[in-house]
Amino acid sequence: MTELEVLDRINELLDADDAATVNTSMRLPVALRDAAALAVEHLGLGGSATTLTAAALRTALETAVMERALEAHHVMHPGTRPTLAEVAFALAAQDGSTLADHPELIERAAADVLVRHPDADADDVLLWAEAQQALAS
Amino acid sequence: MRTVILDNEAVQALAAPDHRKHRQVLAHLAAVVARRRKGATVTAIVPTAVRVEAGWDRSSAEAAALNRFRLTDHPLDRRTADTAAAIVAGTGVSVADAHIGAVASTATGDIVVLTSDPGDIALASAPRRVTVVRI
Numbered sequence: 001m002t003e004l005e006v007l008d009r010i011n012e013l014l015d016a017d018d019a020a021t022v023n024t025s026m027r028l029p030v031a032l033r034d035a036a037a038l039a040v041e042h043l044g045l046g047g048s049a050t051t052l053t054a055a056a057l058r059t060a061l062e063t064a065v066m067e068r069a070l071e072a073h074h075v076m077h078p079g080t081r082p083t084l085a086e087v088a089f090a091l092a093a094q095d096g097s098t099l100a101d102h103p104e105l106i107e108r109a110a111a112d113v114l115v116r117h118p119d120a121d122a123d124d125v126l127l128w129a130e131a132q133q134a135l136a137s
Numbered sequence: 138m139r140t141v142i143l144d145n146e147a148v149q150a151l152a153a154p155d156h157r158k159h160r161q162v163l164a165h166l167a168a169v170v171a172r173r174r175k176g177a178t179v180t181a182i183v184p185t186a187v188r189v190e191a192g193w194d195r196s197s198a199e200a201a202a203l204n205r206f207r208l209t210d211h212p213l214d215r216r217t218a219d220t221a222a223a224i225v226a227g228t229g230v231s232v233a234d235a236h237i238g239a240v241a242s243t244a245t246g247d248i249v250v251l252t253s254d255p256g257d258i259a260l261a262s263a264p265r266r267v268t269v270v271r272i
Contacts, residue, residue: 096268
């Protein structure tokens, strides 16, 4: 299977009816299972350890598929990959942050952060930009 | 918890790599993924009336790439249709924008709408507070 076929098949499975269940032979560390049971009983986390596990697994799979789909898209369509500054700007806009009114500040922050931290993400850029803004005021 | 809703033009931009706003919408999806990777509950959704307006048929071969981004459908069920109908009657916005407003009025947490028409979205969503992001 190609990666795109794998992504499409995972998407089909994630969208399928959840009613059918299976007794899985997946091995779970005992301590993790016990921690989940305690969290469900005393912290109100999920309806049961099983639903908690399934929800966490679904979230992880969905995020991975979204990320790989974006990556595959950028490979197929060179030039579509947003820069770190563009992602940071999008994040600021979604957050309703005033930084979204200062794209030039985000642009500079992204350039500065990448010099010191090549693996920086969009939140790192916004934190840096906010710090620069605070210093300047 | 955050719900990011795409309007018609956001979907059109995402569907066409040569659309001038394509990269901008991809940046928003990348932002959604970035927050999800940090454990935040963020969902990107498309109301089905928006999908109709944008001509997005999930069963068509051409939609494969778009389907892969995992934008969740928000169906126009009975309750949502009632709310949307009231929004159309009260504001005169399009059916698709009214569906966005109906989703916003019932969803919990932060609502973000990616739109080319902030005015209509603000009208359709009122009095619910939403973050309207112009694309």
